Amino acid sequence: MPSDRRSVLITGAGNGIGRATAALMAERGWVVGVNDLKEEFAAETVRRIREAGGEAFPVVQNVSSREGIEAAIAAVVDETGRLDGLVNNAAWVRYQAIPEIAPETVERMLNVGFTGIIWAIQAAAAAMDDTCGGTIVNVASAAGFRSAPRSLVYSGIKAGVMGMTRAAAVELGPRNIRVNAVAPSAIPTEGTEKHRSAERDAKRIAATPLQRLGTVDDIARAIGYLLGEESDFITGQVLSADGGIGIAIN
Template identity: 65%
Template sequence: MNQDLLGRVALITGAGAGIGRETARQMGERGAIVCVNDLKEELVAPVVDEIRARGGQAFAIVQNIASREGIREAIQRSFDLGGRRFDILVNNAAWVRYQSIPEIAPETVDRMLDVGFKSVIWSLQEAVAVMDPERGGAIVNVASVAALRSAANSVVYSGIKSGVLGITRAAAAELGARNIRVNAVCPSAVPTEGTQRNRNAERDANRVARTPLGRLGTVEDIAQSICFLASDHAGFVTAQALTVDGGITLTNI
């Protein structure tokens, strides 16, 4: 794999599993100094060990980023561990529950907003403070095709992911003058530990049948797109929402 992220300091939130974990692996292979964030040491440590075993550089950031103080601590530690640099932020962390409208509970809304929406705002604020004003940086927010095409029982999730796209566009408009690019990826449902509870063989087969490329996406597919948006290959790309879904969102086959 190429070294297009060589020497860049990257923080990936929610990197103990799924898309975040694969993004951390790929960024490590591309030469980044990877700060792997998640809630628990047992989630973070294996990812850090794997990156290091492959010859990469990685650090554990065990931190709850569901508060302004938590995200501040995570970014500051990444800045310090990276040798007074901070280049890439991937807002991947999420806590998700699907509920019908009558079932939506205040505690569910609060937690989903804290992890999936508010943390994106606070992380932008903190990242801007430590990114070099001349060198700039790249921020990639993990949204979802649910921001573009929603299903039943997803009012809170779809609302939050739609909001993430709004944050992405507004931040890109504001931060372009500082050479900070802000983009989002919108994955379709990919098999991960977190999506397992909402998947079954029949549902997966239906998705495959409706997808022009004839398969489900993978965490590798999504991570490659994130790495592209974080790299200089996307140096003139900002305010974009890259849909990574095999074509299912915008086609009807």
């Protein structure tokens, strides 16, 4: 029998924004499918959620492939009897100057961050109930609006994510499936640590109207808002969670 608790699959939830979002949605009473390619990362997120009194289970799949994301969504449906939400958060990122861009880099970034999301939306829409509908949140980036050197592939992918968010919202709206995106600015996480420095952080803080860097919890709350009932009449939108840096003239 289907559970009476809403369920959500969060990809790339083994750390960073994905882990923070998984913790938040479990705290709000959702059953969380914690996806990560690395079993130990998914297990750690699940452990933390369960210790806090939430309900979660690991979903170890490579969601860059159609087969992988279909298996991940099937695991949530098998576990809970339903799928109410999907957060497409998984990413694999490399920054390269235009002369240095390698085919293998482009292929892997596209598989994880673009085509993987296409297959995820397709599979989630097939699994969501026609009456109750569901919510899909894609994690885009401020880089989809404005960019920097060495970001051609990354910025292109994130701009594409915004485009597919709008297209999916139009097509799936009649089934009461909402599709939105969150566009964070640079957020300190385990994955972005190697790209950060005190000097770079200081420049970003100075350019940000709110005068601080964002946190994974800031982004998790934005995602949680778009997943929840408070945003029931919002679809096809990109929510900038960037402290105002995208609107500031520097």
